[in-house]
Amino acid sequence: MKLVRNDAGRLVPDEVNGQKQIPYMGVNKHKPNGNKYKPPIRTCIDYPPDGNKVVENLKSALKKSGLKDGMTISTHHHLRNGDVLTNMLFDTIKSMGIKNIRWFPSASFPVHSHLIKYLEDGTIHHIEGSMNGPLGKFTTEGKMKGVGVLRSHGGRYQSVQDGEVHIDIAVIAAPTADPFGNATGDRGPSACGLIGFALVDSEYADKVIIVTDNLIPFPCVPWQIQGNNVDFVVKIDSLGDPSKIVSGTTQVTKSPDRLLIAEYVARFIDEAGIMKDGFSLQAGAGGTNLAFLLYLKEKMKRKGVKARFMRGGSTKYLVETLEEGLTDYILDGQTFDLEGVRSMRENVNHVNTSPFTSYNFHGKGNFASIVDVAVLGATEVDVNFNANVVTHSDGYLLHGIGGWQNCLYSKCTILAIPTFRDRIPVIMDEVTTLCAPGELVDVIITERGIAINPLRKDLIKAVKGSSLPIKTIHELKDEVYEICGGAPQKPKLNKEKVIAIIKWVDGTVIDSVFQVVK
């Protein structure tokens, strides 16, 4: 493994876990060649004619799938912190004496700290997916055998489609399924909403196992996952803890600073002329995001403006927007609360999307760049508008990328962030880890003012003369350095040891995360 400097000036390895890597070449610079991954041709002869693919348990399904040392196993995060399946899966793999699995989750949650012992004993070789909380700490301290690979939701689709990641066995948690393997997440005792994160796995994995706690007679409708891609179906008692899969309520921030940020965001969208009939927006589920949506709704009502579509993760606030007639559609990627799940199940204008439709950069276009405005968070932003979403300034892996990198392609990307957290500046000279090239970040909105990327002369012009507190990013940085007593302290890093890489949406490597030395 050799470190090379990529187009963003970051040191990245030319090879990771035995696989050659392409260093990041700039926004829209790397064009893929070659062809998509081609799965083996199957035949109905090898599958039960009556469509009943149920096998007795997970172990049996793994055996029939030919589980071996060194394989890649994928799971998905739609059960969030209520997931018991993934832990049960690796308990089973461990009991079968299997070693060196590459775990390829769409994301991980604190509940998966259960797996640290399997990282320690060699059951799991390394993780390609987000490593947060205890898993992040374990990895960042250099204890994982292989190197972590972090991808956006779109990047995960791209990597499998392009054959960069070959999944041997996909294990898909299905809140409702039929014996043929048709599966949905929008109903059942462990309902989670959408299970589209597993779409690419169902399309390309060698073997696909559906695990459900709600097996119903064929057909399971809607089939978010198609049984025609499924090998085995397993029934278990419970997929997890419903209260941790979806929350009954989602909280709007009560912090005066965050509310101020939210208000600025809504005002910016209005005053920059983005909020007009037929516009579109993407909003996540953080407390600030929920609050800005409430402010924006009031403005929309006052001006009689209706959106064409809003993109979620959906929450009851987004659902209300749909039900109050303020948008024609919700295009939903995942569902964060019970109201979101209900609406997805009942309202045909609450439309399921997937990482393929929304985020795959190696398709014939995707939805992300069609969106008029996306409001996102960040852990750090620097004076060149570069942004970080995976580590904090202490160097520890803390978040996954999610759809964040993909959403940067919206027509106007706003990062809504506080200027500091726990007295550590969020706006700084240079981000610890680069996840977003500055040229894709258009506006930074903080409680101390709004900085517009100088590249976006159109936006600068649009809000000129408005009452919005427009500042330069340098002014914001100076202010926060003044308050916090200067730049964040740099973590002590072992620059010889890359513990994870950050992929850009096109599969190239945009940055490395190094071992933190205590």
Place this chain on the structure above:
Amino acid sequence: MKLVRNDAGRLVPDEVNGQKQIPYMGVNKHKPNGNKYKPPIRTCIDYPPDGNKVVENLKSALKKSGLKDGMTISTHHHLRNGDVLTNMLFDTIKSMGIKNIRWFPSASFPVHSHLIKYLEDGTIHHIEGSMNGPLGKFTTEGKMKGVGVLRSHGGRYQSVQDGEVHIDIAVIAAPTADPFGNATGDRGPSACGLIGFALVDSEYADKVIIVTDNLIPFPCVPWQIQGNNVDFVVKIDSLGDPSKIVSGTTQVTKSPDRLLIAEYVARFIDEAGIMKDGFSLQAGAGGTNLAFLLYLKEKMKRKGVKARFMRGGSTKYLVETLEEGLTDYILDGQTFDLEGVRSMRENVNHVNTSPFTSYNFHGKGNFASIVDVAVLGATEVDVNFNANVVTHSDGYLLHGIGGWQNCLYSKCTILAIPTFRDRIPVIMDEVTTLCAPGELVDVIITERGIAINPLRKDLIKAVKGSSLPIKTIHELKDEVYEICGGAPQKPKLNKEKVIAIIKWVDGTVIDSVFQVVK
């Protein structure tokens, strides 16, 4: 090209249009090896970020798609006999001076007799798809340059998925679409219901052109075809004649003989014990099929039986079954009348399916074999229960295969047919063209009695002692030969010239169609 005898004893060419062929090896005997076709990896860099893929006209889209001599162009039959697009398409191709196109429709209709001049002048080299009416006559008389290839709907999916047919440019008629290429058939002035026949083309063709007469702002929901697979969108004035795309009414047969057949079918399904709670059936749109459904509905009501699902082509009669609570779901492959289109648009329990989910034999199972009973027609059946659906006894190509071969995999396949048509026996010693191996045909129901395949001892036992007029197939044949004065006259064939081949669902060649000599 050498003729070899396949497992069914039929002479088939070992090579067609320069492509090597595998002779039919028996039911469930041919296992594919190798991998699916792998389309080139695309990138968003090459597509408009605002999602607007609209180009000025069809010619421009074809040019941008790199149209060249000898390419394969696909179209679809969901506009049925109201289709003006396909004719317009080949007028355009002709005007561009392009030659030797392989036309790969999902089916053809009499309206496409317009294309005979292009078969004559070399614009079109040959057709892979059904050749009916005037196209069938042209082809059967040996006038087409290449050899026709007839496939079932499932076989069409399989052939593209497996890389047997490479589509250069797919031209998809979309009754409603958005500028990104998301498209649906369930609404718009040319609404036709479902456009799932174009699914495989959208997934695997090099270039995909959506042509619509109803362009709406993004997003077009539902997206039966996903814009992420689309290259260009073209707006034209009208896709066709709505009255010929879907009929306002579908007619139940008035023929006493056909009504008797229909009654026998319903009685058989009931008395054989198939009609019970949670059962499933597939019924087509012919007059006899509609009538049997009406009889069956009455029986279901009387006995309080509810089906789990019914498969269409849907009609108002199938829709009524759903709306009267006699089935949980309609799983619909195409839509034959206006009521079907309305129901598909409005009723979430009227579920879209595709040749992938329902019929692809090279998947991990498909829906066809899950169905309890399928009621189909046929042009000829012989004493070995072999059946024909593409030619009549005069040797002329008359019908496509449609989903017919795929449906033979149902748990009980019934052919509901008259014993003769126009004084020509339909039941005979040996079918003119073999489309269905006898072992998959379970029951023949005619106005003169019912013959059960001796292989189905279970069915024979089930109706033993019933009042149904059970006979042997030989008895039926003898009766009809008596009436019609013997076997049908054999057509005069040029056995040196194969004008078309019939594929089995696994891609092997089950029979040849030879030139008819006048």
